[in-house]
Amino acid sequence: MAMRIFNKSISDEEYLYQQLDPAKLPTHVAIIMDGNGRWAGKRKLPRVAGHREGAESVRTIVETAARLGIQHLTLFAFSTENWKRPKIEVRALMDLLMEFIRQEIATLKKNNIRFQMLGRSEGLHISVLEQIRKAELSTFQNTGLQLNIAINYSGRAEILDACRELAREVAEGRLQAADINDEVIANKLYTRAMPDPDLLIRTSGEMRVSNFLLWQIAYAEIYVTEKLWPDFRTAEFYQALLAYQKRDRRFGGISLLQDATAPR
Numbered sequence: 001m002a003m004r005i006f007n008k009s010i011s012d013e014e015y016l017y018q019q020l021d022p023a024k025l026p027t028h029v030a031i032i033m034d035g036n037g038r039w040a041g042k043r044k045l046p047r048v049a050g051h052r053e054g055a056e057s058v059r060t061i062v063e064t065a066a067r068l069g070i071q072h073l074t075l076f077a078f079s080t081e082n083w084k085r086p087k088i089e090v091r092a093l094m095d096l097l098m099e100f101i102r103q104e105i106a107t108l109k110k111n112n113i114r115f116q117m118l119g120r121s122e123g124l125h126i127s128v129l130e131q132i133r134k135a136e137l138s139t140f141q142n143t144g145l146q147l148n149i150a151i152n153y154s155g156r157a158e159i160l161d162a163c164r165e166l167a168r169e170v171a172e173g174r175l176q177a178a179d180i181n182d183e184v185i186a187n188k189l190y191t192r193a194m195p196d197p198d199l200l201i202r203t204s205g206e207m208r209v210s211n212f213l214l215w216q217i218a219y220a221e222i223y224v225t226e227k228l229w230p231d232f233r234t235a236e237f238y239q240a241l242l243a244y245q246k247r248d249r250r251f252g253g254i255s256l257l258q259d260a261t262a263p264r
Contacts, residue, residue, distance in 0.1 A: 016238035024245045026198035028072035032212055035204030035228030048092040053230035055100050064234050066111050066145040072194055074148040076212050080157060098131045105135050112144035118190040119153035155214030162188035191216055199244045203229045221247045
């Protein structure tokens with residue numbers, strides 16, 4: 001499909017891109033990538049086919065985010081709850097993850113993208129961890145987009161791990177309980193040294209955050225689309241960014257527009 005603007009045909013994707021304000025792009029975008037299984041089911045394909053097509057969406061969105069100059073992109077790939085899925089699907093997911101990382105290391109380095117895993121290492125097979133660590137070490141000097149992949153991740157587990165670390169420091173006398181504040185807790189999370197997400201995107205139309213970045217998304221703008229993750233590509237990403245740019249972010253305060261028009 002194409003739109004005719006001023007007697008010149010351009011694609012919907014290009015049209016959406018032209019509407020974006022580069023000065024108002026989010027610094028950190030987080031995405032709950034949902035709908036791979038339903039995408040496959042609609043086509044009477046095995047669920048792994050949906051995951052494989054979803055990996056193509058990952059490539060597209062990472063490339064688009066890097067091209068736009070977004071600084072942080074966090075993708076929810078595998079939750080601690082996903083271990084409950086059939087073993088054959090879990091194995092396929094892990095194999096696909098290793099394949100994706102192995103194939104993309106060179107591209108990440110070429111495009112100045114830094115790779116990092118968020119989540120618990122415990123429970124992951126050594127072969128998966130080795131591939132992840134290789135990607136992290138190969139890209140840690142890159143200064144462009146930071147790509148965070150949440151694997152074996154749980155928002156509650158992340159907060160629990162932070163609390164346990166703080167409790168140990170208090171017990172050892174390295175920290176006073178009275179000195180624990182928001183900043184201290186944030187520095188113990190997996191996302192330490194990163195800004196909180198400005199925008200949380202969820203595909204497949206589900207209206208929940210699914211135990212993802214529970215601390216960090218306190219003031220994130222949330223965008224939900226009916227698109228299943230394998231169908232979420234550049235144009236859909238632009239639509240989410242445009243919706244974000246129309247939001248009035250108040251962080252608990254009063255908008256400047258409301259304040260300016262209020263009776264005095």
